[in-house]
Amino acid sequence: MCEMISPLKFVVFLLVIHNSVENNDFSAGSLDFTVRFFKNFYNQSSNSIVSPISVRLALATIYQAAGSKLAPEIQQAIDLQQQSKEETAKNARNFIERINNDHLHVLFKAFKINDQLEPNFEKAIRAALSTDVETVDFQDTTLLSETINEWVSNATNNIIRDFVEEQSLEPNTEFMLINAVALKAEWASKFPADATRQVAFHYVNGDREVDMMRQVMTVPYRVTEDFHAAELAYSQESDLSMWIILPRGRGSLRDLVRMLSPEMIAGIRQGSKTILLTVELPRFSIRNEFDVRNVLEKMGHSNLFELADLEVFRGRRSEINDIFQSAVIVVDEDGTEASAASRVNVKWRSGPRPFFAHKPFIFFIQQRSTNTILFIGQYSNHED
Known part of the structure; x- marks a missing residue:
């Protein structure tokens, strides 16, 4: 009997906006990944703003569900320093707690079908990202788009209200992870x-x-x-x-x-x-919406999307379908x-x-x- 393979919808959202550590273990490898990601994303015909650390955090979470074939691929892709899954979850959580403040917020939200998650993966999501997993009907794309857009709007102080369109959602999705990074900071010395x-x-x-x-x-x-x-x-x-x-x-x-x-x-x-x-x-202001999968494949990590080796749900395997990031930066005198x-x-x-x-x-x-x-x-x- 063939094992059922379910596509895993993986969405990353980033917002950088302005209104008029000591090194921890998760930081190790971050600079290498950042430079490689940016150089593979770079296109001389357009402006760009990306958050490689956001992608790295999200993939570190997916790593918690990876099997023996996919786990080393994720480790290599995001330069994890031979950490166990438990260590990675703990270090990711410590990193998020360290960088979150009144000026920078890193938030995650997970959605799943009405099925039981693999217990260790669900525990890791709660521990690493400090978020619950909400059960939704991916077949009801109207309600789902409203639910996602409401969360993104709240996470970004109503800056972006229409993050996803109903027709962009795939009914055969079984799990979705959304990441919002919101920055709001004033210059130490404002430009007159x-x-x-x-x-x-x-x-x-x-x-x-x-x-x-x-x-x-x-x-x-x-x-x-x-x-x-x-x-x-x-x-x-x-x-x-x-x-x-x-x-x-x-x-x-x-x-x-x-x-x-x-x-x-x-x-x-x-x-x-x-x-x-x-x-x-x-x-200046820049807004990018792009498929992270294309960048990771250019970096030589196509195996991330070819190995059906994720135990997101108990008793069956899934694969990463796509990764999406939307980014906005606005810079002015303030x-x-x-x-x-x-x-x-x-x-x-x-x-x-x-x-x-x-x-x-x-x-x-x-x-x-x-x-x-x-x-x-x-x-x-x-x-x-």
Whole structure:
């Protein structure tokens, strides 16, 4: 008799929005995964914002149900450091508790058919993610879409109210995991609104005028022959900052992405010196909706979706069907709203060193106390 294989619907949702650790075991391997994920997601024809740590947390949860064939594949894919399932669940939970604060929230929600979950997997979900598993009828796509959208709306303070459309839900789904990451933080030093002016941004697809924010500030700064980078802190209580990495000279964003590595990021952090800069940064907003499965397959992890080796439900095997992430970031004078997109030529003779983000750049948002990258992306294209 053939064993029944049920598709596992796996959805990851991310929201990054702004309104006008010590290292723990789960952090180990995070930087490597973040860099690999971003480089495989990168597309020079569009802007991007992704949260590899969000994907990593979700897959660490699915790892709890993995059999002997799939478990090592997940370990390899997300760089788990040979942890047992119990250790992984505990470390993931400790990590979530450590990063959650008034400015950053990581929330999970699980839905299942009316069937009994494998007890250890259900226990792990409750322990690692601090959430119950809600029983739903995946055949009733109307009610299910309303249920999901209500949860996402509540999790993101009503910023996104229509996360899923009814027709996008598959009736043969048996389990769904949704992850919401919401960030709301103000700059430690806000950009003065009256200093914002129209400046040319040299997009990959042509120059456009943008609203360019400007201020003089003392920040950590790292300069090399190929790039320079500056760290812009959010409010102290948020424990967050954004690094902006700009190519230098004739270097391009593509060159910068090519050379991006964990060692490069570590060098930026460790080799930075605090100096006085005149920082110019565009207001910008990015929204991505993408299939995480495609990225993981490009990274060489297609086995994650080919092995029916998940015991989500007692007595039968399931497989991961797809992984979805939606991400939004909005940056303005107050913190992390708008996008715009000519030219003001200024020659600096003395005073603070200029750090002008007038051309495509990479950015990442990190938790400062643990050096954990929460979001990473690039701003390179106008969308009009």
